[in-house]
Amino acid sequence: xxxxxxxxxxxxxxxxxxxxxxxxxxxxxxxxxxxxxxxxxxxxxxxxxxxxxxxxxxxxxxxxxxxxxxxxxxxxxxxxxxxxxxxxxxxxxxxxxxxxxxxxxxxxxxxxxxxxxxxxxxxxxxxxxxxxxxxxxxxxxxx
Amino acid sequence: xxxxxxxxxxxxxxxxxxxxxxxxxxxxxxxxxxxxxxxxxxxxxxxxxxxxxxxxxxxxxxxxxxxxxxxxxxxxxxxxxxxxxxxxxxxxxxxxxxxxxxxxxxxxxxxxxxxxxxxxxxxxxx
Numbered sequence: 001x002x003x004x005x006x007x008x009x010x011x012x013x014x015x016x017x018x019x020x021x022x023x024x025x026x027x028x029x030x031x032x033x034x035x036x037x038x039x040x041x042x043x044x045x046x047x048x049x050x051x052x053x054x055x056x057x058x059x060x061x062x063x064x065x066x067x068x069x070x071x072x073x074x075x076x077x078x079x080x081x082x083x084x085x086x087x088x089x090x091x092x093x094x095x096x097x098x099x100x101x102x103x104x105x106x107x108x109x110x111x112x113x114x115x116x117x118x119x120x121x122x123x124x125x126x127x128x129x130x131x132x133x134x135x136x137x138x139x140x141x142x143x
Numbered sequence: 144x145x146x147x148x149x150x151x152x153x154x155x156x157x158x159x160x161x162x163x164x165x166x167x168x169x170x171x172x173x174x175x176x177x178x179x180x181x182x183x184x185x186x187x188x189x190x191x192x193x194x195x196x197x198x199x200x201x202x203x204x205x206x207x208x209x210x211x212x213x214x215x216x217x218x219x220x221x222x223x224x225x226x227x228x229x230x231x232x233x234x235x236x237x238x239x240x241x242x243x244x245x246x247x248x249x250x251x252x253x254x255x256x257x258x259x260x261x262x263x264x265x266x267x268x269x
Contacts, residue, residue, distance in 0.1 A: 058247030123247015
């Protein structure tokens with residue numbers, strides 16, 4: 001059951017509501033998939049010898065996470081359960097994502113599909129993909 | 144319990160003070176309030192919770208093991224910090240808050256003070 005105050009009492013509450021609602025009307029409509037960016041949020045970075053992907057996916061059992069690499073496309077999929085709400089409880093705020101999710105990242109061509117390491121710590125999935133050795137920059141000595 | 148999200152009291156709102164607003168779920172039942180907050184990337188020792196007057200502040204610092212010289216090419220979590228404040232109401236017992244933090248999810252249980260717990264009143268037939 002959702003509860004929303006029907007009679008906001010003060011100006012500050014009204015301002016807060018305005019602050020929440022204005023961006024929704026000014027910005028273009030949300031994506032048809034609901035959120036602007038989706039769950040989990042991703043940061044992608046790189047070094048000369050590896051590509052690092054961070055998926056901010058808190059509260060998951062790592063065993064249920066499905067990470068796949070196929071033809072240079074990395075897919076992260078899984079499901080996050082909503083917290084149990086007893087019948088007598090009231091939901092005041094419900095912002096956290098729940099349900100099935102899937103995010104896809106296209107990786108550069110020079111990665112080595114056989115050297116991937118995926119770790120899950122503090123709610124962040126860190127996938128590290130090494131680049132192929134022959135494509136790494138190297139210094140050529142002059143004879 | 145209401146969401147205040149107010150700017151830090153200090154007038155110098157530096158870049159260091161900028162923080163992301165973590166998504167939360169707040170449930171209430173007869174015994175109290177349960178709050179869940181998503182704080183991915185925050186180790187246990189970098190999470191700080193405190194109640195001052197009746198304002199509960201959740202503050203967490205993101206620590207990622209980035210290899211040296213890494214350059215980010217795509218960023219959705221753009222600040223290494225989460226912060227959110229809530230105003231607790233009087234019937235909540237801030238002294239008995241129970242917290243647990245598992246894999247980036249903070250669970251807080253804030254019980255209602257004994258005197259505020261619902262009580263069934265027996266009607267005596269005289």
